[in-house]
Amino acid sequence: MSKIKRFFSKKKEEAAFKLRLGGGMGQGHKLNAPKPDAPTSSSRRPVDVYVPPKRNELSKEARAAANAALARIERKESRDFNTSLAAIKAQAKRELEAERRQKEELSNTSSSIGASSTGASTSTVENRNLACEGVFFRCPLIGEEVLPKQAWKLKIKDFLYQQLEFERGLTACLIIQNCNLKEKADDCTATLIKYLENLIQNPDEEKFCKIRMSNKIFSDKVRYVDGALDVLYAAGFSEVEVDGEPFLLWSKEQMEEGLDLVTLVDALKNSEPIQLELDRNIKVLLPSQARRVVLPDDFYRISPEEIKREQQLRAEAIESAQILKTKAMREREEQRNLRMYRYSLIRIKFPNGLYIQGTFNVYEKISDIFEFVQSCLADESLEFNLVATSEGKFSEDDMEKTLYDCKLIPNVLLLFAVPAIPTPVAVDFNFLKEDLLMLVQSM
Template identity: 75%
Template sequence: MSKIKKFFARKKEEASAFKLKLTGSTMGEGHKLNAPKQEAPASSKSRKKYEAYVPPKRNELSNEARAAANAALARIDKKNSREFNTSMAAIKAQAKRELEAERRQKEEASAEAKASTTTTSAGDNRNLACEGVFFRCPMISDELLPKQEWKIRIKEFLYQQLETDRGLTGCLIIHNCNPKEKADDCIATLIRYLENLINNPTEEKFCKIRMTNKIFSEKVRYVEGALDVLQAAGFNEVEMDGEPYLIWTRERTEQDLDLPTLVDALKNSEIIPLELDRNIKVLLPSQARRVALPDDFYRMTPAEIKKEQQLRTEAMEKSQMLMTKAMREREEQRNLRMYRYALVRVKFPNGLFIQGTFNVYEKISDVVEFVQSCLADETLLFTLIAANEGRFGEEDMEKTLFDCKLIPNSLMLFSADEVSKPVEADLNYLKEELLMLVQDM
């Protein structure tokens, strides 16, 4: 089965599972509106265990890379445990030294933190907190690419599939290669054409489409993928009385495809999903001072942001009025909406940081799962603490980063629930492979 057919088969299974869930017996008991509320059972002190984040499969190593890896493993085997522990101790010692320096430079760190909402020039990448926002597309490959590059890759991939699955692929091309409004109008028009044929297959007026027709010209003819769908449905372009027409015959319908299936594909096709990569980094305290974000984190371009801020400043100066609490809250909400993604850093008691990229509408529970997946002991009970929100509890897990105003970047403190204060600064909390990601200064 081709990737395109697998995509639609999966969509059909998801729709069936959702329908079964709605009609099944898993909806729970009903509750009368005027019935007294039942008290919730007392909550247990034990923390809910979240499923650990599963890293994606990587591409197969080349022969040269495999040989280099084997050589590196051989060198590691020759070392004794004392040498390895010394390297871990060196990381801890470096973190402690930098923590001391950080305390002496609080004023400088505070000044740099104020620059977190400003963008940097493209040539000054060394001051950015991360290189950008990256995604993977499971339907195509496990490569990590920016969203714009994936749009190009997805378009290339879909056009390559036209020869084998023209109808189903055409439906996906309409969604993925055109603006949303244009795609929605086109799909609605195509569904009307095909349903007329299904209900009236012998009526001549439904078996032909004049290509100079205003509706067809505006909503179908120049939309990528639309003519491919009609061709798969059995339409063929001919000239009649000096005008181009599309004429339908059942014999020209694509093999193993019927009109109801094509209508269903038009209704259920969607943009091929991308998965946001966390872009995990492990940082020393001095590196954690870099808080400037790349342009990918913003909904608007840097020039648009600067212009909007200037207009707001001028409007405030002209009005010469005090802002009420409601006005300040609205202004704050407008500022928060400038961002698509958030950079979350978690500081451990030993001075190391982990950093990950999140969508602004992801939940606190997603951050907890991310942190848990990085721990050497994933069963360790812990709590995250944010400066403006305090300690996160079970009741906060469904809140989004946007709700908690933890954007565009935020710092959370890691607190192990069962580790005593005197020893928590000397423990290694992260997996060994993540400790190897500590960046060189």
């Protein structure tokens, strides 16, 4: 396994070096080569020097009109979103005040007709405005990009196939694990290990030195698996035809240079899928932007169509049975709902009205949320609490619990509080790093 890690470390360094070389540095030349002659003045076209025309002095009336026009332009430009701290705080305050007034108006009016029409329009808007664009990942072993999982699978596959030319055996072991379904990869790996271990133990027995390619086990478990034939070629097998039938024939001389069968077996046993790291996809939101709660399809274990169908069938069954659900029935239904999701969208609301938003796996811990919030603070040493609106403040005992355990799925709002700072003071306080405020503009 250490050889595989060294292999990946070397490939990453090579990729980074090639990237630096390809960064628009121009055509290379030998250090001892003579410098190219500079173009002579005779080869250039003569260009007349531009002489600006003399302008008459503006009259007082013209200057006043110009100043008025500039003032109008400045007022117009000032309406665009300003990422300065003062502007963001003022905008957040205005939106919080508007939100408060809207709640008061709704509570003072009758809600039957208005709620139905508002709900329909809100649903339409939310479907157009997802809470985030999707779920994104990093892969430090391959590169620094932030991509969806499917894009990473293609990128990893391309990367591994590019390395076959240089280290065929080790790369092929990784291709088996990363470019095939798990069950298919496991069956193939077990079969290849058996072939190679037979050779290690009985190198002179003819029956272990050749593989009939039409053999059912070979056809079902090896032949059509990405990377499998490359493992055998690196081990010293080559394709030959015997009596009109294709065989793989082993020869010690044809083994990949610097590789032995024991090392290859060890690589097959220890190769694993390349792990992706979930990117937080951090957003900083104003109150008006935080109303978007529609999640993209990537958050679900099953497709949205299957979820809707399951919910509809469950609703019909309950309606037809006309029974009251017991506590046990409600808990079972809740667990089924929780299992629909792979990821959870966590939002933290600060006293000044701003929100931060991040994506988490449902099996990450509460302590991971605290670490995420801490990394966003201007003062990372600040003592703070996170309060769930339903469960209250998290305690030390909660830190090792998962989001699934605490039912913080599929999206939840937590309130940020600092015991040492009174609430009236905290409203005017900026807790976030100032460079994060630039993210508000991109929403």
